[in-house]
Amino acid sequence: MAAMKLFSKTIENIEKVSIDSDGSIKDRFNKLAIPTGSLGRLEEFATIYASIKGSSDATIRHKVVFTMAGDHGVSSEGVSAFPQEVTRQMVKNFLDGGATISVLARHAGARVVVVDCGVKADFEPVHGLKIKKVGYGTDNIARGPAMSREQAIKSLETGIEAFDEELLNGIDIVATGDMGIANTTPSSAIIACLTGADLSKVTGRGTGLDDKGVERKTNVIKTALSVNKPDPSDPIDVLSKVGGFEIGGIAGLCLAAARHRTPVLIDGFISTAAALIACAIEPKVNDYLISAHTSTENGHKIALEKLQKNPILNLDLRLGEGTGAVLAMSLIEAGVKTFTQMTTFSEAGVSTPRVEK
Amino acid sequence: MAAMKLFSKTIENIEKVSIDSDGSIKDRFNKLAIPTGSLGRLEEFATIYASIKGSSDATIRHKVVFTMAGDHGVSSEGVSAFPQEVTRQMVKNFLDGGATISVLARHAGARVVVVDCGVKADFEPVHGLKIKKVGYGTDNIARGPAMSREQAIKSLETGIEAFDEELLNGIDIVATGDMGIANTTPSSAIIACLTGADLSKVTGRGTGLDDKGVERKTNVIKTALSVNKPDPSDPIDVLSKVGGFEIGGIAGLCLAAARHRTPVLIDGFISTAAALIACAIEPKVNDYLISAHTSTENGHKIALEKLQKNPILNLDLRLGEGTGAVLAMSLIEAGVKTFTQMTTFSEAGVSTPRVEK
Numbered sequence: 001m002a003a004m005k006l007f008s009k010t011i012e013n014i015e016k017v018s019i020d021s022d023g024s025i026k027d028r029f030n031k032l033a034i035p036t037g038s039l040g041r042l043e044e045f046a047t048i049y050a051s052i053k054g055s056s057d058a059t060i061r062h063k064v065v066f067t068m069a070g071d072h073g074v075s076s077e078g079v080s081a082f083p084q085e086v087t088r089q090m091v092k093n094f095l096d097g098g099a100t101i102s103v104l105a106r107h108a109g110a111r112v113v114v115v116d117c118g119v120k121a122d123f124e125p126v127h128g129l130k131i132k133k134v135g136y137g138t139d140n141i142a143r144g145p146a147m148s149r150e151q152a153i154k155s156l157e158t159g160i161e162a163f164d165e166e167l168l169n170g171i172d173i174v175a176t177g178d179m180g181i182a183n184t185t186p187s188s189a190i191i192a193c194l195t196g197a198d199l200s201k202v203t204g205r206g207t208g209l210d211d212k213g214v215e216r217k218t219n220v221i222k223t224a225l226s227v228n229k230p231d232p233s234d235p236i237d238v239l240s241k242v243g244g245f246e247i248g249g250i251a252g253l254c255l256a257a258a259r260h261r262t263p264v265l266i267d268g269f270i271s272t273a274a275a276l277i278a279c280a281i282e283p284k285v286n287d288y289l290i291s292a293h294t295s296t297e298n299g300h301k302i303a304l305e306k307l308q309k310n311p312i313l314n315l316d317l318r319l320g321e322g323t324g325a326v327l328a329m330s331l332i333e334a335g336v337k338t339f340t341q342m343t344t345f346s347e348a349g350v351s352t353p354r355v356e357k
Numbered sequence: 358m359a360a361m362k363l364f365s366k367t368i369e370n371i372e373k374v375s376i377d378s379d380g381s382i383k384d385r386f387n388k389l390a391i392p393t394g395s396l397g398r399l400e401e402f403a404t405i406y407a408s409i410k411g412s413s414d415a416t417i418r419h420k421v422v423f424t425m426a427g428d429h430g431v432s433s434e435g436v437s438a439f440p441q442e443v444t445r446q447m448v449k450n451f452l453d454g455g456a457t458i459s460v461l462a463r464h465a466g467a468r469v470v471v472v473d474c475g476v477k478a479d480f481e482p483v484h485g486l487k488i489k490k491v492g493y494g495t496d497n498i499a500r501g502p503a504m505s506r507e508q509a510i511k512s513l514e515t516g517i518e519a520f521d522e523e524l525l526n527g528i529d530i531v532a533t534g535d536m537g538i539a540n541t542t543p544s545s546a547i548i549a550c551l552t553g554a555d556l557s558k559v560t561g562r563g564t565g566l567d568d569k570g571v572e573r574k575t576n577v578i579k580t581a582l583s584v585n586k587p588d589p590s591d592p593i594d595v596l597s598k599v600g601g602f603e604i605g606g607i608a609g610l611c612l613a614a615a616r617h618r619t620p621v622l623i624d625g626f627i628s629t630a631a632a633l634i635a636c637a638i639e640p641k642v643n644d645y646l647i648s649a650h651t652s653t654e655n656g657h658k659i660a661l662e663k664l665q666k667n668p669i670l671n672l673d674l675r676l677g678e679g680t681g682a683v684l685a686m687s688l689i690e691a692g693v694k695t696f697t698q699m700t701t702f703s704e705a706g707v708s709t710p711r712v713e714k
Contacts, residue, residue: 035564040673098700316397343455
């Protein structure tokens, strides 16, 4: 019950973002010693960031990527190219610093927080890992619901708790990440459910299925949707019927970040599915979300269109972990730095345009 | 004459790049604890970088952006929204650290080297500035050639000398940048000449012309091409007739970087025009060039197609200075770090795929 309170209290306290409410951000950009608008999306990034923060001192000090991990009962249906134990092994790899997210987070100057939302294995408590296990993997969605409704709310709270705890160490901006063998399967189910798109348009190769594998996976999702009948108007029902513990965790992270007026870089396919759930729970969350990149996973663009997001990068990534999100985070930071560190025409003694547009 | 020797010696010593000649780069990526190909273009970036360096130790230590500055006689034709004195003022702003390139280079951990290739003003010698003036601005291309053929070669050598000198301070990767009021005008002329594209397709708003301004600019370029008749088969003729000192400088920088097996991030419209000249002088240079971003300037895509480059970023930038190039440089570095810092399946104890593609 205390837990349920955390969830309700978080969503009740999410405010809408008013973009550059007093025009002061635009005004500053127009005074910088550059042609008007020539910074392109860097100006957009700074505007979003400063509007969310509601502060003209928008310096970014603490960057955090949360990599949320969970296992999926549906992996027994052969929907992934990798065996289930890889979830556990990769969590260890994240903590040892040799994974892609470890390398790219160091490059971006972000700290990595790994959250066990429901891996089918026990971990020793170590620095950088938060154990918030809702269960030892979800149940097989091809046979019944992934989890109970209570567990779905608990999974959302893994993300809320992780964020709230880390706030003590400082968080200015967040990147989402995921690890969970077979988790493109529940993500496709969620996206089909919440966008209304045809399943074939939102089901892809994941970590490397061949055509036959994709066909099998599509059939498994079809079965999962017909067995569970998730209610598209009830995002928690969707999460519990065809979701995953780490997907709930990422959705919860989005809720908590929004509640604390913190911008969130949404990573790829799985994170975007989670973002759809968060926005369906509380539409105001969308104001805090920035799409990091376009994944090559089939259907990612459909999910992004539903969120009305224009991704920053297109590097043909399809790895998850938060990898695209930390790369894009660095570009947000670049935009914010143009806002805070550049000199104006008058400060720099630079002449203004002679031809007015 | 010593100068002419520097130019010839540089181009004679440029070698072709063989991409991953022994397959060892691909082999390493296939062993990393990720699904095959899931790093997308990051793998491509590391492959290009390591192939150019010809070394499996591909660590990037020294990142340098060269911002080449020069003035243009054609600015008297009203082809730019800004007055000519802004070139000088912006050089000062670069050196004072308040310009966009100053901010973004700090963000990327790159050092900025400003080169005066031909600004119409004298500068005090200060740290970070190389004075290699070929002239006090080019002549007005609407009336005659921008410069003599000898000056064109000298302008190429400003870039070669700047690179060669900085090599002593360490250079692992280079970003190009430009500053020169009115320099989209000669760039459009060069691109039209070397790609054969219609002038209207490669002439744009520059720093902010309105439709009438673009029409005037297009007519000025048309006049410049008919007055000077640059020979498309002779890139030095094109540079001398309708180019610019800083454009020659950037082209020379590309030649010198290639000669020293150093990857070059090509910035936007002006840098791409310069890259076309460098590649026309010596086609092998193209192996060392990476397109950083797509500028919004009309015709940039046509120039990139001629170079057969797929730009990394698309952030609607149109600023020059090297701003897009340093942002993309950081992504090249990210790719290289995945190559050098990640652990393999066996090192990390991660199971390999159970389903073969």
